[in-house]
Amino acid sequence: MSNPAYKPDEDAATIFQEDTWLQGALVMCIAYGSVATLAIQCFFMLVRGLTRAKFKRDFPLVLFVMIMFSLSTIFIGTAMQFTQQAYVDQRNFPGGPSAYEVLEFSLPIDSVANVTLVMSCFFADALLLWRCTVIYRNSAVPSWVSVTLASLFWLTEFILGTLFLKQIMSVSPWGAVNFTLGFWCFSLALNVLATFLIVSRLLLYRFRLARVLGSGHGAQYTSVVAMVVESELLYTAFLILFIVPFVLNHPLENVFIQCIALIQAISALMIVYRVAAGHGWTKDTYAQVSTRMHSTIQLSNLSTLRAAPSASHVTQESKISSSGITVSQDVYMTKEYSSVEVV
Template sequence: MTFNPWGPNEPAATVLAEEAWLQGAMLQNVFYGMVVVLSFQCFSMLLEQTNRTNFKAKAPLLAVVAVIFILDTFHTGFDSKDVQLRFIENRNFPGGPSAFENHTAHDSFGNVSYVILQWLCDALLIWRYVMIYKECVIPRWLIIVPPVVVCLASCAMGVMFIISLSESSPLVASGPDWAIPYFSISLGLNILITTAIVGRLLLIRHRITSVLGSKHGSQYTSIAAMLVESASMYSAFSIFFIVPFAINSSISVIPLQTIGQVQGCATLLIVHRVASGKAWSSNTQTIFTHTSATRHIPRGIQLNRVDPIAFEFESGTATLSRANSASHRINLEHKSSVGTMLEGVTIIKDVHTDADASSFGAESCDRK
């Protein structure tokens, strides 16, 4: 290493740690810019779609976008202030900015914002996981219970992590170190859900392409769709953080400062797909199942007889009744229609309204 007469009189490891802090702060601002753009896009899209009829369905997503933006803003702002304290306001602290970081308490507001943000993003990811597995043959309780239990454990570790940060840095082993258990459980939860979502979408993709061809279902089962739906960006970034963090490497502070913004971006990308109508919904698999079934209909008109229809006349109107369905009233002037309802085809014969209602049962149905 070339000697720099103007460099700090500190060990190379200390200088590397300080460089990592600055690089992490700059990278954090890049991802925060993405959070700002995605937040405004999602909020404007959801706001345009919201009306009186769907307000209850859209309001939770609007709240999620707003809360993610607020929490990420708090987290970024307090982290920026922390960098200012280390490198400007306390630059003469014995040992430099790195020593100041390791021997002073962290700002509690920024840490609380990050932990709450992670809880919210994990909850939304679990919601998407349950939605994608809604039509699965696996028992519903077996789908929901494991991620919920891990999420509750992550919440408990998050509380202990905040308490430990208020006393000392997670990079210093002073008492129980809750940082590694907290991040490990959170990472395990996201890897579990990411793997489950990707596996489910790959299976559905195979079934769709084998029946309908490769051009169908790409909106839901393409590689990009699977990466967004599973929040794999956050899972990959978490691995980049937890490995150097576990071995107490200075490089870990780069993803440590950025991980909250990355998780916010991953969650907002999911909300963006939901708002644009491209995300997997509760009836997506039903649509694909119906479509694949219609592909096997033979040539010609499919005539499947359904429930019988009875007509009742009362003062110029007829009531069309069908078993297990709502009644439909047909306005009549001088004549009414009678016939047999078939799926895809209706065969109707015109008759006069003054005819005896009992004669309709014996009337044959001819094509109009």
């Protein structure tokens, strides 16, 4: 139990602000551990058994994993250095560590962290657009419709992100929330749109597969886990947890804003992990599933035709063999195959 005599001479609101900044830094370290683990697993799964064809196919994903891991490492390093400055090196700053975190947001060390944060957001959302393209390939709805819509959101997010970075190089994002709030809201809108597009498409496949092949087929592509991972729902939920306190100017925003980049990196790497493990939807999945569905339908029709025929399709032929014995034959006619089966 803490001794009240050693509490700092600050009001409860200031202490709570400092608590949230420090707790956010601790959560950020935990999230980075997940990023590092996923990045290493994805890298080795992608390069395992590497051939020229596999290298050509998986090189973009390998490059993506390396970029996300590098950005996350730079982010955690600079962010923790900034936290150290606030709580140790500059702890006598007027207003305490929480005031330092807000007012010194444009320092070079923190600017690097902010740049890597925004770049991680750009790359992760670009991966989400790629997943939309893959999942909507060979769809009845042209893939360019969904991809174009999502791309417009991404382009708007890119512009707002650039303006956001320009703004925070000179002032704190809490001083003028125009570009800050706009950037994160468009990132949220893009992820909500992508979530809707991906989940609705996977649910449609799930319905078709269950109707033709049974509920157990294609579960690796259409399960709840697949939908959550493919749509980066984890990042979407976490972003909402940041935006709501940010709009309300509640100190809890300090916990979530420090972890956004790493949570998005985790969501993106989980998609790569599913693809590398062979559980993610690829450009060939639709063709494979369609072939299985078509084959099942053909076998079902053939089984129906092979069943006992109706009386209208049965004729009887009789002939006398060379030994003088009368032989009767039941002849079954099938219209679909225009063939004769002799029993």
